[in-house]
Amino acid sequence: MGLREEKKQATRAAIADAALGLFLERGFDRVTVADVARLVRVSVNTVFNYFPTKEDLFFDRQDEVARRLPAAIRARADGESAVEAARRAFLAELDRDEATLGLHPGIAPFWRVVEESAALQARLRQMRDRSEEMLAETLRAETDANPDDPLPTIAAAMLTAADSTLHTAIRQKILNGKNPDLVRTEVRALAESTFDALAGGLTSYARKNATKTPAAANPT
Known part of the structure; x- marks a missing residue:
């Protein structure tokens, strides 16, 4: 795996981990994609680039x-x-x-x-x-x-x-x-x-x- 791919995998994992933490804390329906983006310090579009829907953030596997x-x-x-x-x-x-x-x-x-x-x-x-x-x-x-x-x-x-x-x-x-x-x-x-x-x-x-x-x- 090249450096670029490693960075993409790391970003994806960071987004998924942050999202799961928020979901467990607040419940799925009370968390927005914008909340996740702010926590990871990326744009909402970046989140959607890795996870097309909010449900994909939860069931990332x-x-x-x-x-x-x-x-x-x-x-x-x-x-x-x-x-x-x-x-x-x-x-x-x-x-x-x-x-x-x-x-x-x-x-x-x-x-x-x-x-x-x-x-x-x-x-x-x-x-x-x-x-x-x-x-x-x-x-x-x-x-x-x-x-x-x-x-x-x-x-x-x-x-x-x-x-x-x-x-x-x-x-x-x-x-x-x-x-x-x-x-x-x-x-x-x-x-x-x-x-x-x-x-x-x-x-x-x-x-x-x-x-x-x-x-x-x-x-x-």
């Missing part, structure tokens, strides 16, 4: 979140289905304490800001929809599905719903005052049962290098 499931599917091993890959990826995130799960100590104020803002709730739904669309495109490409084959869209909707449910469970448990370590244990059990349920209907779908069967063909 949303692109990374949206790419999670598609990346897990592309990285699946030979013989591993889409459900198995999604399960493995989620459990691995729990094991390494992935920051975007929102399970680290002191995270409750962050989730409380989300809970109190209709704008942030709407952005969460948009992030989920974007992840589902990206996952459907990935599944269609990975399985060489025909454009009119509904299975990639159906599978993406099911997998995204399961993933979203697990993340919502984390948020609600943290907001209820549970210790992050306890939440991690409870969500692991929930994840296992959730993906077991999905596997019952999608057990062989998108199994890498598997021989295609008539059942997987597009219905006529």
